[in-house]
Amino acid sequence: MNEAEAITRCLRGDAQAYGWVMREYKHLVHTVSLRVLRHREDAEEATQDAFVKAFQNMHAFQGGSRLSTWLYSIAYRTAVSKLRTRRKGEVSPEELPQGALPHMDSDATEAVDRKRALDHAIAELPQEDATVITLFYLHEQSVEEIVTIMGLTASNVKVKLHRSRKRMLDTLQGLLKNELWTIREQ
Numbered sequence: 001m002n003e004a005e006a007i008t009r010c011l012r013g014d015a016q017a018y019g020w021v022m023r024e025y026k027h028l029v030h031t032v033s034l035r036v037l038r039h040r041e042d043a044e045e046a047t048q049d050a051f052v053k054a055f056q057n058m059h060a061f062q063g064g065s066r067l068s069t070w071l072y073s074i075a076y077r078t079a080v081s082k083l084r085t086r087r088k089g090e091v092s093p094e095e096l097p098q099g100a101l102p103h104m105d106s107d108a109t110e111a112v113d114r115k116r117a118l119d120h121a122i123a124e125l126p127q128e129d130a131t132v133i134t135l136f137y138l139h140e141q142s143v144e145e146i147v148t149i150m151g152l153t154a155s156n157v158k159v160k161l162h163r164s165r166k167r168m169l170d171t172l173q174g175l176l177k178n179e180l181w182t183i184r185e186q
Contacts, residue, residue: 001017001020003066003067005017006020006021006024006067007058007061007063007067010055010058011058011059018055021051021054021055021067021071022051025067025068025071026047026051028068028071028072028139029047029050029051029071029072029075030043030044030047031134031138031139032072032075032076032079032131032134032135032139033046033047033050033075033078033079035122035127035130035131035134036076036079036080036083036127036130036131037079037082037083037086038123038127042082042086043079045082046075046078046079046082047075049078049082050071050074050075050078050079053074053078054070054071054074057074065145065148066145068139068141069141069145069148069149072135072139072141072145072149073148073149073150076131076149076150083127117172117175118168118172120171120175121167121168121171121172121175122134122168124167124168124171125164125167125168128150128160129160129163129164129167130164131150132146132150132152132157132160132161132164133161133164133165133168135149135150136157136161143157143158143161
């Protein structure tokens with residue numbers, strides 16, 4: 001099934017098409033929600049709310065952008081709304097998982113460590129900057145699509161990308177200082 005067919009079938013109330021859209025975009029919508037809310041349970045709730053809103057308003061999708069861009073926009077606004085209504089101090093941001101890892105070869109362990117370091121660097125960014133970085137690099141959205149999703153100007157998105165990359169570099173250099181020295185000595 002492709003996007004156009006899924007939209008047409010969703011408009012007719014086809015449950016299989018709804019399922020396809022959710023399977024196709026759930027991870028991406030959840031990631032946007034998690035970047036905004038920084039709390040897994042709240043992000044899961046916001047993800048569900050975003051899909052409900054999307055399905056209730058599917059008739060409003062005009063096809064001027066990709067379905068994924070439209071869904072990201074709904075997910076972002078739903079998560080921001082949830083963040084605003086959440087009382088201050090009610091929930092603190094989740095820590096990165098620190099549990100023992102199953103036995104893996106050194107390449108797999110290094111990949112997990114790199115992912116944790118990148119996740120940590122993104123989590124250190126302000127919420128809006130983390131969302132821009134996530135959309136641009138992890139979900140490969142264009143600057144124009146991010147403008148549509150977040151309601152920012154193109155120049156603002158570019159500035160946020162530039163500044164966020166610098167902040168992430170500083171964070172990663174701090175996290176990986178020992179590793180960087182080991183690499184330089186070899």
